Amino acid sequence: MKILVGYKRVVDYNVRIQVKPDGSGVITDGVKLSANPFDDIALEEALRLREKGVASEVVVVAIGPADLTAHIRNGLAMGANRAIHVVSDQPIEPLAAARVLHKLAEKEKPGLFLLGKQAIDDDANQTGQMLATLWGRPQATFAGKVDIADNVATVTREVDAGLETLEVDLPAVITADLRLNEPRFIKLPDIMKAKSKPIETIAIADLGVDTTAQLRISRHAPPPTRSRGVMVKDVAELVSTLKAKGLL
Amino acid sequence: MSKVLIVAEHFDGHLNAATARCVSAALALKAQSIDVLVLSDAPDAVAAQAAKLDGVSRVLTIANAANAAPIAQVLAPQIAKAANGYSHVFAPSTTFGKDLLPCVAALLGVAQISDVMAVEGSHVFQRPIYAGNAIITVQAPAAQTVVATIRTASWPAVAAAGNAPVEAITVEATLPTHTRYQGLQAGSSDRPDLQSAAKVISGGRGVGSAENFGIIYKLADKIGAAVGASRAAVDAGYVPNELQVGQTGKIIAPELYVAIGISGAIQHLTGIKDAGTIVAINKDAEAPIFEIADIGLVGDLFKIVPELEQAL
Numbered sequence: 001m002k003i004l005v006g007y008k009r010v011v012d013y014n015v016r017i018q019v020k021p022d023g024s025g026v027i028t029d030g031v032k033l034s035a036n037p038f039d040d041i042a043l044e045e046a047l048r049l050r051e052k053g054v055a056s057e058v059v060v061v062a063i064g065p066a067d068l069t070a071h072i073r074n075g076l077a078m079g080a081n082r083a084i085h086v087v088s089d090q091p092i093e094p095l096a097a098a099r100v101l102h103k104l105a106e107k108e109k110p111g112l113f114l115l116g117k118q119a120i121d122d123d124a125n126q127t128g129q130m131l132a133t134l135w136g137r138p139q140a141t142f143a144g145k146v147d148i149a150d151n152v153a154t155v156t157r158e159v160d161a162g163l164e165t166l167e168v169d170l171p172a173v174i175t176a177d178l179r180l181n182e183p184r185f186i187k188l189p190d191i192m193k194a195k196s197k198p199i200e201t202i203a204i205a206d207l208g209v210d211t212t213a214q215l216r217i218s219r220h221a222p223p224p225t226r227s228r229g230v231m232v233k234d235v236a237e238l239v240s241t242l243k244a245k246g247l248l
Numbered sequence: 249m250s251k252v253l254i255v256a257e258h259f260d261g262h263l264n265a266a267t268a269r270c271v272s273a274a275l276a277l278k279a280q281s282i283d284v285l286v287l288s289d290a291p292d293a294v295a296a297q298a299a300k301l302d303g304v305s306r307v308l309t310i311a312n313a314a315n316a317a318p319i320a321q322v323l324a325p326q327i328a329k330a331a332n333g334y335s336h337v338f339a340p341s342t343t344f345g346k347d348l349l350p351c352v353a354a355l356l357g358v359a360q361i362s363d364v365m366a367v368e369g370s371h372v373f374q375r376p377i378y379a380g381n382a383i384i385t386v387q388a389p390a391a392q393t394v395v396a397t398i399r400t401a402s403w404p405a406v407a408a409a410g411n412a413p414v415e416a417i418t419v420e421a422t423l424p425t426h427t428r429y430q431g432l433q434a435g436s437s438d439r440p441d442l443q444s445a446a447k448v449i450s451g452g453r454g455v456g457s458a459e460n461f462g463i464i465y466k467l468a469d470k471i472g473a474a475v476g477a478s479r480a481a482v483d484a485g486y487v488p489n490e491l492q493v494g495q496t497g498k499i500i501a502p503e504l505y506v507a508i509g510i511s512g513a514i515q516h517l518t519g520i521k522d523a524g525t526i527v528a529i530n531k532d533a534e535a536p537i538f539e540i541a542d543i544g545l546v547g548d549l550f551k552i553v554p555e556l557e558q559a560l
Binding site: 011013014016017019026093094095098117118120121122123124125126127129130132133134136137138139140141142144154157158159160161162163164165166167168169172177178179213214215216217218219220221222223226229230231232233234235236238239241242245247248 | 259319320321324342343344346347348349350351353354355357358359360361362363372376377378379380381382383384385386387388389392424426427428429430431432433434435443447471479482483488489490495496498503504514515521524525526527538540541542543544545546547552555556559560
């Protein structure tokens, strides 16, 4: 079977983001960009399923501006067979992204659509669920373990109460949680090989789906700052400070 | 006027405290009515608990054997039908709500607002992005149903002194059979629940091993605190994953948070920013955790924690 993997480019997770002074957004100029960490995990899982013989082809799918090529080449260098780049100059809401991915699912007919559980920029945690709904297929979100046999995926999910197991018929949408795997590093020869792998580009307007933004962001603000705390010298002082605050 | 439908989260016949926090967010809208929807195979016990929540107008139940387990693709079509006539559909921003509500939003064809932390108007909300390093004000179209998950750490639970009527309803929805629930392996804990505890003691990589985590549990038990952990401690196998606090784990707001052997990565700080008082114990005086801690103590946790336990 074929696996499609959502592969978003975001501000690198180590960057401490700054809000623009006029509140119009966050500063992204000159800031390091990387693959969304959860998408790296999704891609790694797809590659492992191909190595196990469960999948025959892994396709990375990215939505974003024309300059996304270097990012997509990273996914190809990690091991994806080919890529689809849906070109959009506008930021895309999760529902619009899900509509785009649904179109690609109908066209490519994958056995599995793997995504990260959330993107670390908008922290929405919606796209995979919305895709499954539009596609009319099962979902297994926050996956910590995936086993596939006989067209059924058994997925252990990381939920608040512990670990939940679901069995879903394929095709399905699975979203990756942190502990699903440890993504591999990209090796130099693979970067060279990735240059000859195909990237199909599609203009978002050509997909015939409504991607108009519904939500209007009127203001970006820095989070409220906590006032500077005090340092205590020993346990006795710590205990008396906490008692004075009525916390012990 | 706002009419709010809140999807109740429950397990094993018990209403989750997160649902009472969603009622607070609905009250902030100055809603005309607040209804709680309980989907279950046997909803009566949970409905009775929801009926007590202050501010709730009605509790609606949909009883169906298919609702025995919280399978998002099974629940969502029923909620989307039940949402007819409501201006808002809320669920808690727990793994239950995060899994389920985007499916409802997709069925209604509307964008979802995740992790609502403040209400500015009936269709205007604040939510965090970039691991809580920016707060955006976001406006939903006035003509559409607002579908939103409620950030539990931002809202207090309403009291349970009410007495709302309970009504069983039926909806026409085709339910899929493509998903089978295989069970839950719950972390065994008789300690307070991490997300609702007034006090939380967390350990990080500095604790060093699963065995060493014993001193964290002992200290927590001494003051009746829940136990949490950083991602590093979970990844190292010191504690189970459901104890993880941070951007990708639980977002909590206890009165007292004690971080022990935790350096304070951005992703961890996201989970504790709303805590009342943050105490950091770390041997590295330069650790970022001290930048947000209200009280800091530099030193060896293996010396300090037993001393602290003695002193209490």
